[in-house]
Amino acid sequence: MSVYFHRNKKGGIAMATVRIPVKPDILKWVSNQSGNLLTDDWKSKLEQWTKQEKQPTVNQLKQLSQKTKIPFGYFFLQNIPKEEIPLLKFRTINNYEIEHPSRDLIDTIVDMETKQDWLSNYRQKQGFPKNNFYAFSRHINNISQLSDPQKAQNILECLDLSIGWNFKKGVTKPFKKLRQHLNNAGITVMTNGQVGNNTRRPLDQNEFRAFALADDYAPLIFINSNDSYRAMLFSLVHELVHLWFGTSELFNADLKLENNYINSLTEQDINQISEEIIFPKELFLQLWRQELTDDDDQLQQVLDISKKFGASPLSTGIRSLHLNLIPQKVIGQLQDYLQNEYDHKKLANKESSGAPKYYVVRASRIDHNFVEDVNRSAKSGQTTYTEAFELLNVKNNNSFNKLVNEVRGEKND
Known part of the structure; x- marks a missing residue:
């Protein structure tokens, strides 16, 4: 730890600036973990600290911890943390x-x-x-x-x-x-x-x-x-x-x-x-025979059948392969086709405008029974509203009620 004193505008000694020497390996790990969370300015600071051209202050580390979601105590470790994730x-x-x-x-x-x-x-x-x-x-x-x-x-x-x-x-x-x-x-x-x-x-x-x-x-x-x-x-x-x-x-x-x-x-x-x-076997085979075309376009057949089952073309293709209905080469053709489709859709999504309403999206993500249980527990006093907000990832009572109402609206549709 380094302590630096500097003079204030009146020439007196100002409060000390405390800088913390963080291990370069830890900072490199933080940089890799942060993904796209950091601005260019923060990335520049991290690079300076990693090269030990400068050392961060306690406040800077606290801010970095908040931005990267990395526990504050990790910055003081001697070695890269090994987080135990049983899953x-x-x-x-x-x-x-x-x-x-x-x-x-x-x-x-x-x-x-x-x-x-x-x-x-x-x-x-x-x-x-x-x-x-x-x-x-x-x-x-x-x-x-x-x-x-x-x-x-x-x-x-x-x-x-x-x-x-x-x-x-x-x-x-x-x-x-x-x-x-x-x-x-x-x-x-x-x-x-x-x-x-x-x-x-x-x-x-x-x-x-x-x-x-x-x-x-x-x-x-x-x-x-x-x-x-x-x-x-x-x-x-x-x-x-x-x-x-x-x-x-x-x-x-x-x-x-x-x-x-x-x-x-x-x-x-x-x-x-x-x-x-x-894809139940008998139903799948029956549909396959019905969908057979004169030109024997197996790629198109897989695509058509996938829609009938509401399933992905790739999983449909693999099911077809496992049932000995198509050769391996069709899977390769299918993967190329799907990659092109993905690239086109990605571009189209960037150019499109508009988005679903905020709470409609939130309600579609979360389990509705879970929301009702949290709401019921909070209203009965078994769970504090602070904990309930955290469980539903909302900030306040207004957001909490809006999410609960949206969930109930979806359940009644």
Whole structure:
């Protein structure tokens, strides 16, 4: 620590400026963790401090802590902090990047864990039984002898759904319908494409697509909404299958055919069950035969069938491949096609104007049952309004009431 004195305008000795020597490795780590949160001015300061051309003041470190969401105490460590994120142990793919998670992913996981802890405690205090859907597979005798279609059928029955539940329901309805049935089963489903309400912190779908948090009373699924509805559908199904087995998971797969799975047998089984839930074999084969064209354009056929199931073209293509309906080369053509489509849509979105109303977006992201539980608990005095505001990510009573009213409006639509 360095203390500097300087003279004030009257020639006297002014208050000391205390500068803190922070380890360069820590500052480099902070820079990497900050993403796009810092202005050019802050980046310049960090560079100076890293090169030890200058040292930061206590106030500057406090401000930097607030801007980067990095705990203030981390700046005084001798080595780069190793944050224990248990969920990372349950990641789908064994890749280097997810072992060094972004601040955005860490903060999202912590936020969801906080909400889940509150909800689990609340339900237990209210006398709720353990969730029936969570880990239901453990109550099935000789489950290993069941086929994947039989397991898929069991899951659908648990959710009060039937085979073909998503067939010819459009683009958004399958996801919304499944989410509602999960809510009815006591599964909390949250979606967001950014960290909380911070539009400057978008969630990277290449880092993760979804995660499931196991709990006997409040199992929770989070979906990265930077995917399309049709892509989110597979993520949601994949995560609910994990909860049916009673396991947490960080879904960071990209639907490639050859992935380095952490647990290969388990993930392959879950993927196959997920495919059966979205694309039941007999219905899929029947539709495939009906959609056959003279020119045998298999790429177009995959695209057409994906719309019928409200599913992503890539997951539809992989299902087609697994059923030996298309060769591997069609998947490559499909990936090229989808990349071009993505680039065009990205450009179109930049040029478009207008956006949904603020509270409409907020209400679509948060689980409606969770909002009602927080509201009920706050009104009964079991939870302080300060804690309730934090749980719903709102700042004051006015915002709290607007969000609750918007959620109730959506539920009544």
